[in-house]
Amino acid sequence: MTTETDARDLQEGAAHEVLKKVLTEAMGPLDSLDAARAAQTVAEYQELLKVIVQHTPDMEVETMAQSMAEVLIERGMAQGIEQGMVQGKAEGIAEGETRAKQMNILKLLQFRFDTIPQALTDQITSIQSLALLDMLFEQVLAAQTLEDIHWQNHKEG
Numbered sequence: 154m155t156t157e158t159d160a161r162d163l164q165e166g167a168a169h170e171v172l173k174k175v176l177t178e179a180m181g182p183l184d185s186l187d188a189a190r191a192a193q194t195v196a197e198y199q200e201l202l203k204v205i206v207q208h209t210p211d212m213e214v215e216t217m218a219q220s221m222a223e224v225l226i227e228r229g230m231a232q233g234i235e236q237g238m239v240q241g242k243a244e245g246i247a248e249g250e251t252r253a254k255q256m257n258i259l260k261l262l263q264f265r266f267d268t269i270p271q272a273l274t275d276q277i278t279s280i281q282s283l284a285l286l287d288m289l290f291e292q293v294l295a296a297q298t299l300e301d302i303h304w305q306n307h308k309e310g
Contacts, residue, residue, distance in 0.1 A: 254286040261293050276304065 199222060255278050262269045262277075280286055292302045 251281055251283060251286065254283060254290065255280065258286065258290050258293055261290065262299075265293065265296070266299055273299075273304070 258277050259269065259274060262273070277289070280289070289302070296302045
């Protein structure tokens with residue numbers, strides 16, 4: 154009887170190790186997945202878990218598969234957070250560049266023409282296009298008077 158039990162234990166141990174290896178290898182490409190794909194993969198692992206549990210009730214596969222699903226969820230969340238941070242940083246840089254160009258135009262206007270009407274200040278600070286701000290800067294630089302600047306060409310919309 155001991156030999157039978159030992160043989161069964163060895164088989165279960167070997168099956169457990171094979172399953173562990175297969176699942177570990179399957180997780181490798183997950184580092185490059187986006188959050189939606191990671192969620193789909195988690196669902197696939199949960200389905201795999203159900204199939205494995207049905208066919209191997211005596212093994213600790215369920216616990217291992219649940220742990221792997223938790224790892225996948227954590228990776229997906231971490232990747233989502235990282236993507237959000239990268240996107241937020243890029244948006245912050247773009248906003249800063251826009252604001253700097255707006256302020257440079259206002260400083261140049263003030264330096265060249267002393268007083269700037271509030272409506273003109275509001276119009277300049279409402280422009281978000283870097284290309285429009287660059288063109289406006291060049292026009293302000295070349296203008297002899299405020300009337301020389303073609304303000305209507307710099308309205309967005």
